[in-house]
Amino acid sequence: MKALCWHGKGDIRCDTVPDPTIEESRDVIIKVTSCAICGSDLHLMDGQMPTMKSGDVLGHEFMGEVVETAPGFTKFKKGDRIVVPFNINCGECRQCRLGNWSVCQRSNRNAEMAAAQFGFTTAGLFGYSHITGGYWGGQAEYVRVPMADVAPMKVPDGMDDESVLFLTDILPTGWQGAEHCEIKGGEIIAVWGAGPVGLFAIQSAKIMGAERIIAIDTVPERLALASKYGATDIIDFAKEDVFERIKEISRGEGADGVIDCVGMEASAGHGISSVIATLQEKLTSTERPYALMEAIRAVRPCGIVSVPGVYGGPIPVNMGAIVQKGLTLKSGQTHVKRYLEPLTKLIQEGKFDTASLITHRSTDLADGPDLYKTFRDKKDGCVKVVFHPN
Incomplete structure (x- = not known):
């Protein structure tokens, strides 16, 4: 065969x-x-x-x-x-x-x-x-x-x-990613990555009742589909500072839930992630946690970080932000x-x-x-x- x-x-x-x-x-x-x-x-x-x-x-x-x-x-x-x-x-x-x-x-x-x-x-x-x-x-x-x-x-x-x-795979993965955010209605949910899993996470968050759904990507075709499937806000991470834009959308509060649908092969955008990117590329790391870093930063205090994106090994994570902000981290296949x-x-x-x-x-x-x-x-x-x- x-x-x-x-x-x-x-x-x-x-x-x-x-x-x-x-x-x-x-x-x-x-x-x-x-x-x-x-x-x-x-x-x-x-x-x-x-x-x-x-x-x-x-x-x-x-x-x-x-x-x-x-x-x-x-x-x-x-x-x-x-x-x-x-x-x-x-x-x-x-x-x-x-x-x-x-x-x-x-x-x-x-x-x-x-x-x-x-x-x-x-x-x-x-x-x-x-x-x-x-x-x-x-x-x-x-x-x-x-x-x-x-x-x-x-x-x-x-x-x-x-x-x-x-x-x-990708439909239940997007659904579980949104479900982990404990959406009850009226929330602001930010989704890193408008690939297939991210697109299903967006559809799922809409079905669950999220009020604002922020899609973060840089590929025009994916961002167009994100809007079609229910994203209320679009951020092109190659053109905008994701953190500052999410603060603007949320009136300074941060997103209630964030979903990393990218995983280990993320690309860096603006701000601190680009600095880390330069260092990490010099170290030839295969685990690039830029999306996760941004998600942890942009979620509101006592918010939820959902990670359906795949990681294969150790990565640097800002545990200070997780602890001091009282965040909940949910992940898994x-x-x-x-x-x-x-x-x-x-x-x-x-x-x-x-x-x-x-x-x-x-x-x-x-x-x-x-x-x-x-x-x-x-x-x-x-x-x-x-x-x-x-």
Whole structure:
């Protein structure tokens, strides 16, 4: 089968690799009908995440048709269309029973490796390095889905792929990012990054009742979509001082909640972040916390800092600001299974626009290496890339 594979920093190739086979009693094999490139995949492309190996199959946003099940498997049958969350869940450990799906204690085949880095293991993830289990991802024609009786969901009748594909990651990630801000109605919420996750965070904050939603980015196409999806205020960080503008919007109070949808590959804007940027680039750091630094500064005292953006290792954080301002910091990989049913209902009700952020489509995975570069470099107005390989 064809698959998009990692072969080193900046080296993504469309390879021919062996078809997956049933390995465990809870496995299914799906024929991938839709998959996408995520901003988190760019961290892999750019060498930001450790433990990748040459030939690893990429991709954690995918869905498809069941073509084979393990003997005795009953949750799905051949022909069912399913969406597959990016995290793999056993359904039996304490964290799964608590609904903390992203930190499943049993699905990571390399749990000791993750624990050495983070203190405890994460869940196994599709297509996202060996520290999260070394599972092959879904930017491929076929995928083995382990523990398929727990996290995956059958697609309701009448819903097409592009309506539900983003339930695999970026829609629930944007929702969880907004949910962490404890929006009750009337708040000012600032969102760093108007990429796909940020755009869904903006839509989510609007649904939850935020009064002012501030989108912070510098890419015109993304800022236009942010306005379309509900942002009331736009800040181009390349042209304005973000902190001063947020103070102006909030009448000197600061935002009630801030959401870092950028993560480790942030770009610096004006002010102190540009000074830190110069120093950090000289130190060749791969973790660039400019967005998080600005968010911590711009949130009001006793406000909430939500971090759905991905970080892979230690970063400098202004703990003085967090402590002295009495801030709450909330983060984590997304508990996707927790949100599948309620978000599906909101999609069916027309509350989310899931398709208009797709700017680039392809039916051939061979286009993948070029489209990775287009997405990374934000060329040709690229906001989101989706493949329909079968």
